[in-house]
Amino acid sequence: MVLRKGSISNEVEEYLKVIYKLERKTGFAKTLEIAKQLRLSPGSVTNTIENLEKRNLIVHKLYRGVKLTDKGKKIALAVIKKHRLSERLLTDVLGMDWSQVHEAACKLEHGISDEVLRLLERFLEYPATCPHGNPIPGGSKGVKEETEPLLDLEPGEKGIIVKITEERKEVLEYFERIGLTLGSLIRVEEKNLADGLIKVGIGEAEVYLTPRLTSIINVKRIRKKSEGDKPLS
Ligand SMILES: [Zn+2]
Known part of the structure; x- marks a missing residue:
């Protein structure tokens, strides 16, 4: 070479x-x-x-x-784009689990030329996010989802998980084990327990998350129904 x-x-x-x-x-x-x-x-x-x-x-x-600088930013964004598109390729086309793709994409991202990037993006139909919900620079200008940190929810509030900003295998494997994946419904039960632990409910399960783990989860908040709304039976 x-x-x-x-x-x-x-x-x-x-x-x-x-x-x-x-x-x-x-x-x-x-x-x-x-x-x-x-x-x-x-x-x-x-x-x-x-x-x-x-x-x-x-x-x-x-x-x-x-x-x-502008020059540095352009290169950084291109690498991030190559990383996130590589992750999509690994999950969507090759069937790899979302918890495992980050490390492989870290290697692939440096080997993708600008031309291959263009072809890959077209082949994958310009996805808006990586499998962990993080935006792909210059991806499809789809609807902007409103997301906020899980930490902003108060006890009793719920949200749908839309983005996990840290993608290491160890973290995602643990999340998967407790049923915490993109699209799952999460409820905040209690906040500021010992050492800042946060008690959340996912499906039937109740788990405790550290402040650091909580800080990497972003949700789309589910607005409370207005008074008088009857739950669907
Ligand atoms: Zn990702």
Whole structure:
């Protein structure tokens, strides 16, 4: 394989992807957070960050962290798109379970050329989201679903699970075990128990979720029926 000069390596793509996600969460991506996400030492991350800045992919603001330039953002979005379309390919076409696809897609995403991306997107008919409900950049401009964090629901409120923002196998396998998948109905029973635990009901089951697990679940809230509405019998 011949690497073109100035071509973007897998490593750079990973960095830009992580920075994009952190930036969306907190405005800036801090070096320590980037290191944590990539499971690297802060020292080695600092070197690469300097390099990314030289290549005009990010800007570094002292004490605040880094932000992507337009050029960096374009690459990050393309990698995220390749990741999420790869996940769709794995679930929809190859029949892989949604809990298992993230890790495989992490490898596939770096091997997809822009041309293959276009063909893949067309073949999959421009899906709006990955199998975990996360939006595919530039995907079909379908109806915008209203979603909100499960944490915003008060005890007694219900929602349909529409998005899970963390896709690691360990997490999704556990969710699957307790019946927590996209499309399932979830009720908040109690909040702020010891250590911030949240008691939720899924079908007949009642389970406790940690604040961190709760924070990665997004739902479409089910509005309460107005007074006088009779339940369907
Ligand atoms: Zn996904």
